Amino acid sequence: MLLAGASASAQTVRAGIEAWSAGKPEQAVAIWKPLAARGSADAAFNLGQAYKLGRGVPADLAEAQRYYEQAARGGHLEAQTSLGLLLFQNGNRAGAMRWLKTAADAGEPRAMLVYGTALFNGDGVPEDRVRAYALVSRAAAQGLAPAKATLEEMDQVIPIAERQKGVALAQQLVAAGTAKATAKAPVPAAKAPAPKAASAAPAQKPVAVPPPPVAAGGAxxxxxxxxxxxxxxxxxxxxxxxxxxxxxxxxxxxxxxxxxxxxxxxxxxxxxxxxxxxxxxxxxxxxxx
The missing domain is CATH 3.30.70.1070 (Sporulation related repeat)
Structure with missing residues (x-):
C-alpha cells in the first residue's frame, strides 16, 4: 500500500511537471501545493524552484527558502543544495554550510563543489585541502563543468602528496556511499516510477533573466x-x-x-x-x- 501511495503521488507530481513543461506554470503550482502540504518533498522542491524563478507565482525568495527547507528536511538532495546556496547568498554561512555538507556527504555534485571550495579556502569552515580535493574531484567525475575548472586550479596550488591523499579519500567516500546504498536498497518492485523523475524538472527549463544592473559606487x-x-x-x-x-x-x-x-x-x-x-x-x- 505504501508503494502504491508513493506511485500515485509521483504521478501527480509528474502531472505538474507536464503542465510546467507545456508552459502552464500556474497549473503546475496548483497541482504541487496540496501535495507539498501533505508532505511531498518533490512537490515542495518544485515549488521552491517556481518561487525562485518567478514562474506561476511572483518571485519570492522567502517562499522559495521555505519550500526548499521543507523538501531538504524530507531528505531531498537537490533541495538541500539549493537551500544551502540560497542561504549562502543571503549571508547565512553557518546554515548554508550545514545543508551543503549534508548534501555533499550524500554525493550531490553541486554541493560537493561548493562545500569543497569552502574547505579549500577555509571560508566559513576549517581549511581542509585534502577533503576539498576529494569532494571537488568527485563532482568533476560526475561531469560538473565548474568542478572540472576548479579542480584544474587546485592542481596548480596543492602539492602532489596532498592531491594523492584527496584521490584516496574520494575513493573511500565513493565506496562507503555505494555500500550504504546497497544496504538500503529495497527488493526491486515491478515498474516502480523512478524516484528522481520529479525532482529536477523545473531546473531544466529556467527562464532567462537579464544580468542585474551594475551601479557605479554601489554599496x-x-x-x-x-x-x-x-x-x-x-x-x-x-x-x-x-x-x-x-x-x-x-x-x-x-x-x-x-x-x-x-x-x-x-x-x-x-x-x-x-x-x-x-x-x-x-x-x-x-x-x-
Missing amino acids: FRIQLGAFRDRAAAQKLYASLGPRLGGAGLTLVPSGTMTRLQVGPYATRAAASAACARLAPQPCFPVPSR
Whole structure:
C-alpha cells in the first residue's frame, strides 16, 4: 500500500511537471501545493524552484527558502543544495554550510563543489585541502563543468602528496556511499516510477533573466572565492565573462590570499541576484570597501 501511495503521488507530481513543461506554470503550482502540504518533498522542491524563478507565482525568495527547507528536511538532495546556496547568498554561512555538507556527504555534485571550495579556502569552515580535493574531484567525475575548472586550479596550488591523499579519500567516500546504498536498497518492485523523475524538472527549463544592473559606487560586491594565486582569480573572472553583466573586477588582499570580488551593486538584493545567475559557482554578497 505504501508503494502504491508513493506511485500515485509521483504521478501527480509528474502531472505538474507536464503542465510546467507545456508552459502552464500556474497549473503546475496548483497541482504541487496540496501535495507539498501533505508532505511531498518533490512537490515542495518544485515549488521552491517556481518561487525562485518567478514562474506561476511572483518571485519570492522567502517562499522559495521555505519550500526548499521543507523538501531538504524530507531528505531531498537537490533541495538541500539549493537551500544551502540560497542561504549562502543571503549571508547565512553557518546554515548554508550545514545543508551543503549534508548534501555533499550524500554525493550531490553541486554541493560537493561548493562545500569543497569552502574547505579549500577555509571560508566559513576549517581549511581542509585534502577533503576539498576529494569532494571537488568527485563532482568533476560526475561531469560538473565548474568542478572540472576548479579542480584544474587546485592542481596548480596543492602539492602532489596532498592531491594523492584527496584521490584516496574520494575513493573511500565513493565506496562507503555505494555500500550504504546497497544496504538500503529495497527488493526491486515491478515498474516502480523512478524516484528522481520529479525532482529536477523545473531546473531544466529556467527562464532567462537579464544580468542585474551594475551601479557605479554601489554599496555591495559579490565575492567569488579566495586564491593564493592572483592569476587564478583573474582566470575565474575571465571565464565567467558575460554572465557577470559587465561587473568590474576587484582583487582584495587578505593575508596570503587574494579575494576575488565583482561589482559594485546598488543593493544586497541586486548582488544576490547576480550570485543566483552564477550558481553553482560559490558566491555571496559583501559590502564594498
